[in-house]
Amino acid sequence: MKVYDDKHIKNVVFVGAHGSGKTTLAETMLFEAGLINRRGTVENKNTVSDHHDIEHERGTSVLATPLHTEWRNYKINIIDTPGLDDFIGEILSSIRVADSIVTVINARYGVEIGTEIIWNYIARYNKPTIFVINQIDQSNANFDDSFKGIRSLVGSNAVKIQYPLVIDGAQCIVDVLKMKLYKFGPNGGKPEKLPIPDNQKELANQLHNELVEKAAENDMDLLEIFVEKGTLSEEEMRQGIKQGMLNHELFPVFCISALQDMGSGRLMGFIDNVAPAAADLKPEQSVEGKTVKPLPTEPTVLFVFKTEFLPNVGQITFFKVKSGELKANDKLVNAQNGETETLNQLFIMDGKERRPISKLNAGDIGASLKLKHTETNHTLHTEGHPVTIKPIQYPEARIQRAVTAVEKHDEEKMMEALKKIHSEDPTVVVSYSHELKQLILACQGELQLSVIKWSLENGYGVKADFSRPRIAYRETITRPAAASYRHKKQSGGAGQFAQVHMKIEPWYQDMAEPEGFNIRGKEEVELPWGGKLVFYNCIVGGVIDLRFLPSIKKGILEVMESGPLTESYIRDVRVMVYDGKMHTVDSNDIAFKIAGAHAFKAAFLNARPKLLEPIRNLNVKVPEDAVGQVMTDLQSRRAVILGIESADQYQILRCSVPEAELYGYSTELRSLTQGKATFHATFSAFEPVPGNIQEKIVKEKGQPVDA
Structure with missing residues (x-):
């Protein structure tokens, strides 16, 4: 397999709400590049990305999947991520190592709550971002509303590179960077390149000029050229767009139909020619304050962003080469524990397919097998050149369950399985509470919990009971x-x-x-x-x-x-x-x-002994039309509303609520708001339990209380 240098490697992560078409887009890009001969579909359970049994069973992405494609002398590493925030750990790990983010929007629904949640994390990392409005060929697609939603999210720095058009029943895309019309046949594929029709020239020229101005704003030299000539060449525009993306002040917007292979080739070309590479990003600062430069001449540093356990394969460790170059059989030191690891085999992963490679350069993403002492968030470095990459910060868990093995003799086996599940997704946290005398599993939500149950039973052969944890009263x-x-x-x-x-x-x-x-x-x-x-x-x-x-x-x-x-x-x-x-x-x-x-x-x-119960500060972000239902539910949970704040089309409810009343809240909130609300809870204080409730709790001698 060809080895690419740091300037010809582009790392992109596909993010977006559930059903936006990320997996289909990844499949289409692999097909366009000739890496696969036939395109699979999510419905037929034969895509390269969604290859796990749990994904086939659920019909949706559950794990982040690294892939790669090669396009016009560039290597594009793609990470396809789940669209549900229960799996935010998979999404964050992928964002952390991406150079650019491709946010996929379903043209039928526009910017959904899942997109907004993910955007909040993207904004923290300040990564260059491309927006792709997908499914433009659907009868109920609305490109303009979707674009308005993007502007509500990121402001006026969202700029159209393309917009869709239907001419005589044929799906077309007007490209205002290249100033061309792409006309697609009924089966998509390679388009016919045509001049922009006369009735679209005024709009196309207006959008082109907007793009020129935005590109010029991000580079002083380009701004001088623009002031002098009144325009920029296509190459100059690409330069300005890239700089704007790096400054987080320009967000290009494309339109495609991934399912019908319309516009995906043009998107790949833009990623090649414009989207920043690792070498274009600002050098990273390590935990020790050292500058880690993405150059092949620097000492080798790897950052582990993902761990996976596959049947008959064992542990696969995914990493990004942050600096230097990596060869098979290289020995590197783990910054977290001082252990030396030998990377006997190097691979490029395309779903479940492992493609051996002899060397990886700075900026590239690869994998190795059966590292003994290395976990997600660890750094591996050249001996004598210690450095620690700043770890991924995962969100706190939103739900907790007490977990026990159905068969007592499976307890050790269950603990080993849960340890591996935590290695795969650090947002799953397992700990034994000496206070509650229970093994507590904490995770992001009911959907993630159902996947954990499935993995225990089908992946590790362990049946486990998940129940309501006891409350840590005082x-x-x-x-x-x-x-x-x-x-x-x-x-x-x-x-x-x-x-x-x-x-x-x-x-x-x-x-x-x-x-x-x-x-x-x-x-x-x-x-x-x-x-x-x-x-x-x-x-x-x-x-x-x-x-x-x-x-x-x-x-x-x-x-x-x-x-x-x-x-x-x-x-x-x-x-x-x-x-x-x-x-x-x-x-x-x-x-x-x-x-x-x-x-x-x-x-x-x-x-006169008194029970004290833990109280949580709860912030709930709710769409305006669901505030009444959510407040009614909160009041039934003994919540005290402390305040309400407005945030665009949302209301943020601030309240305090007993921890005992939060059991099942994640599921109920999702049901009340069709998944459009989010919440965050933190410990506040211990407060006296009302007398009637204390009487019931004492009678049950500390057993879980039904909400």
């Missing part, structure tokens, strides 16, 4: 209470004896010291789960030896780790140990720990 008290406990145990020989008297009170910041006690010592314990235990030694006359006080405190802390109401953590209590008894022979640390624990538990139950 327990505290609302009034003072006193209690005592005598521990006495005799079993021949030395026995156990301890008696402890204590008073407990609610603790809050800056409260006065307790009255009526002779305070001999004070210790403030910052609890790992939040809040405090304030422990006072108020012993008078040596009735309890000082050496036993730490044991009493230890007994109290053990109870605080598993409160008597719901087995939740206890917080914000102060304890005054003021009396007791001991035995010269039978008293020991164990006896006083037991007595302290029992006395504290008895006092706690008499101090």
Whole structure:
């Protein structure tokens, strides 16, 4: 396979809402370049991109798939991504290594919420972006509305390179950069190139002049030429458009029918001739502050953006060569763990097909097999030239489930499978909660969860139950209470004896010291789960030896780790140990720990204990026509609306809501708004649980509460 230099490699990622036609466009581009002889379709489950069983079953892209094509002495690496934000991890990883982004819009629906969500991430990375309005040949396509939607998204810097036209029943595309008309036959393919019709010349010239002005604005030399001549040549326009894309101040808009192969060849030509390559982008700054230049003469640096496990193949590691050149059998050091990896085999991946290659240059994307110590977000570098590429920042999970293996003997197998699933998509996070005593799986939404279930069962042969996680409540008290406990145990020989008297009170910041006690010592314990235990030694006359006080405190802390109401953590209590008894022979640390624990538990139950529940700050971005339904649903979840802000055609609802009421919210919100709303939740504070709800929770002893 031919090796391309850094100036002839273009890396593009296809993004866009579900159903916009990204996979079909990728398939058509491979066909146009002659890399495949027949075009597959999503419906027939035979595209190069959607090759996984789960994608065939669901009829949609689930994983980001690297492909490549070769067009007019350029290599175009394409990454086809899912269109649903449940799989945002796949999309972000791909955006991170792309040089340009191709955002595909369905001409029938215009800019959808999925496009807007993805655009917010594109804007963070400031990557050059091309918009492609697809399916222009459909009867209900509306190019103008789609273009208006793009301008609402990115502003007036969106500029038409093309617009569609139908002449005598034939689909045509007017190109205002080349000032030509492309007329397609009923089966698409190579178009007939014609002059622009007289009735379109005024519009085409107007759009051409707009494009000339936009191109000139981005380069001082071009601006001088434009002022002097009043126009730019096609080559000068390409130069200005590229600079505008690099400045994130010009967004070219194309139109195509990917299914009918109309306009895809022209789009590929634009990617070749105009879209920036890795060498055109600003050098990247490493974690250490070093400049990583995309040059073949620099030390080799790879950034791993994707990991995949395939049956009968094992682990495939996908990377971008950030600098230098990579040859088969090269040894590189992992910046994260210091391990040396040998890349025995190098491949260009086209879906499931592996195409061996001997060398990859800076800017290229490739893959290797069975690296032992390397994961997604890792950097591999030449020994002696350490550098760490800044990692991809993934969004926090939106839903959580407790997960258990159906068959107990499958637990280890399930954990190994979940570890691989996390390696493939870091937005899937698995952790064991010692507080909840559950294995918790966190991910982006119900669709991603269904894919995880499918993968466990069909990919790893493990059946798992996913259930509602317990809520991390806290327990505290609302009034003072006193209690005592005598521990006495005799079993021949030395026995156990301890008696402890204590008073407990609610603790809050800056409260006065307790009255009526002779305070001999004070210790403030910052609890790992939040809040405090304030422990006072108020012993008078040596009735309890000082050496036993730490044991009493230890007994109290053990109870605080598993409160008597719901087995939740206890917080914000102060304890005054003021009396007791001991035995010269039978008293020991164990006896006083037991007595302290029992006395504290008895006092706690008499101090009108109160449950505290975690409260989340919730921001919900909702289309204006769905605000009423969403607010009604939120109020049914005990939410408190804190404010409403306007954002274009959306309203942002700011509210606080108990975490217990957010179970299933992602699915419900999607249903209420047809998938057009998004939300983000962050922890706020612990607040008292209403009495009737506390009674129900306590009765169930900390089991999940039905919403």
